[in-house]
Amino acid sequence: MLIEEMMKTDVHTLNRDDTIEDALIMLSNHHIRHIPIVDENHHVIGIVSDRDVRDASPSVFHKDETVDELKNNLGSIMTTQVITVHPLDFVEEVATIFYEHEIACVPVTSNEKLVGIITEKDLLYTLIQLTGTNVQSSQIEVKVPNRPGMLPGVVSIVGKRKVNISSILIYPYKPDNHFKVIVFRVQTMNPNPIIEDLRKSEYDVLWPKAPGMSL
Structure with a gap:
């Protein structure tokens, strides 16, 4: 998935000459935690977080303290070394x-x-979307040898049952790097027929565990 498919485009921004009070109001009104600071060309020159604003605001324990601090400009508190990404970057890379x-x-x-x-x-x-946990489904974990061609074999068994696959993930099998674990979610609340097919094909199903197996 690309960043442009998930990013928010309605971005609330301020400039470096706006005040801490302006940022405080914007954070509160829009229920956000970060405000990009831009110049007249809409280039990002800094970023301010709710923590930056909170740290720069007068303490509630000093009643006599003036509110002049809230009139300081955001250029005095913003972070200027801002990491940015591109709309065509992949979500995994940005994570x-x-x-x-x-x-x-x-x-x-x-x-x-x-x-x-x-x-x-x-x-x-x-x-949550990529893993398919936002739809009704069942999770199955299969341990397979770490070699090419193992994924199609597992998927073909699922396909015989005419069940949709919501997502597929693959991660290392920590006890032995000669194996990996294929995790897939299928859109059925009764995965038992698929699990039985996998076991009959001599696949090692790690989850759900067979009756009597220890956790």
């Missing part, structure tokens, strides 16, 4: 950026101009 840089939001730019925004919540929702 890696989130993880490696420990960030919660990235602006999306094209031709250096802001065209969208992606948050960690957007990524989580996309993961």
Whole structure:
């Protein structure tokens, strides 16, 4: 899936000369956590988070403190080293950026101009869609040798039952790297016939476990 398929395009922005108070109002009114800061050409020059605004706001424990701090411009608190992504980047690649840089939001730019925004919540929702857990389905995990041609064999067995596959994931089998685990979700609440077919074909079904097997 490409970023352009999941990004929000209705992005609330401010400029560096707007105030902390402006950001506080925008965050509250639109229930957002990040505001890209753009210049007159709509180029991203910074980003401000709700935490930045909170840290720069007067403390509620100092009643006599003036609210002048709220009149400071956003250029004084914004993060200027902003990581951006492109609409044609893959979701998986952007998820890696989130993880490696420990960030919660990235602006999306094209031709250096802001065209969208992606948050960690957007990524989580996309993961739910990609794994098929947002539709009624059953999960089956099959352990197979780590060699070419194993996936078509498993899929063909499912296909014989005329059941739709919502998603397929493959990950390493940690106890032994000579194997991998194929995880697929099928659109049926009774996966037993498929599981029986897999076992008859001598596939090692890890989940659901057979009766009497320990967890």
